[in-house]
Amino acid sequence: MASDLIAFAVTTFVAIFAIVNPLNATTFFVVLTRSYSNAMKKAVIEKAILAATVTLVVFAFVGNTVFLVFDISIPAFRIAGGLLLFSIAFAMMQGERSRTQLTAQDRQEALEREAVGITPLGIPMFAGPGAITTVIGLMAEASAPLDFARIGIILASILVTMSVGWVMLANADRVFHRMGRIGVYAFSRIMGLILAAIAVQFVILGIQGAVAQYFMPLFGLAPP
Numbered sequence: 001m002a003s004d005l006i007a008f009a010v011t012t013f014v015a016i017f018a019i020v021n022p023l024n025a026t027t028f029f030v031v032l033t034r035s036y037s038n039a040m041k042k043a044v045i046e047k048a049i050l051a052a053t054v055t056l057v058v059f060a061f062v063g064n065t066v067f068l069v070f071d072i073s074i075p076a077f078r079i080a081g082g083l084l085l086f087s088i089a090f091a092m093m094q095g096e097r098s099r100t101q102l103t104a105q106d107r108q109e110a111l112e113r114e115a116v117g118i119t120p121l122g123i124p125m126f127a128g129p130g131a132i133t134t135v136i137g138l139m140a141e142a143s144a145p146l147d148f149a150r151i152g153i154i155l156a157s158i159l160v161t162m163s164v165g166w167v168m169l170a171n172a173d174r175v176f177h178r179m180g181r182i183g184v185y186a187f188s189r190i191m192g193l194i195l196a197a198i199a200v201q202f203v204i205l206g207i208q209g210a211v212a213q214y215f216m217p218l219f220g221l222a223p224p
Helices: 003-020 022-032 040-061 063-069 074-091 104-110 117-126 130-141 148-170 170-218
Strands: none
Touching: 003 022, 003 130, 003 148, 003 170, 022 040, 022 117, 022 148, 022 170, 040 117, 063 074, 074 130, 074 170, 104 117, 104 148, 117 130, 117 148, 148 170
């Protein structure tokens, strides 16, 4: 039991950290706030982390109501979420920024806003569709049946990831200076590869669930 929780904790943290990818947001933060004062940078960081944390936590608890409202099965959502995550991971491995995280229009509008910490830095840079999908998918797994230990692990993974993000943004200038663009791109590709493997796992679990829920009863077989 303990080994299963440890494995779940590792997988959960890696999945959330990889899709949030704080380093990716850090590079944008450096460019976005290069003319900001230190006090303004601190305010932007606080707003970004708070907005992203609240968004992911809220979707973690209410996201599963989507299944009831739209009559969506968990296997279907896992397959769809896995395909979405894989598209994001593929873009990361190609050195591109996924369109589900930031568009050219978002970047241009960000320069004209004061609350850039909320949009686009907090949402969708930190808490984009991919991160929301990941959290909902993980919470669905922890809620069927209800497992408070796994729910706690998911929430802790969100908080730890956002804490790491806060530290990286607070030290963005130094991180970017030491790693350089090549280091950032290399890190993004590694995170993309890990995320791709997790996305495939989501699809596999979804297919297994679909077979057990829809196809096995057709042949009079009991789900495992």
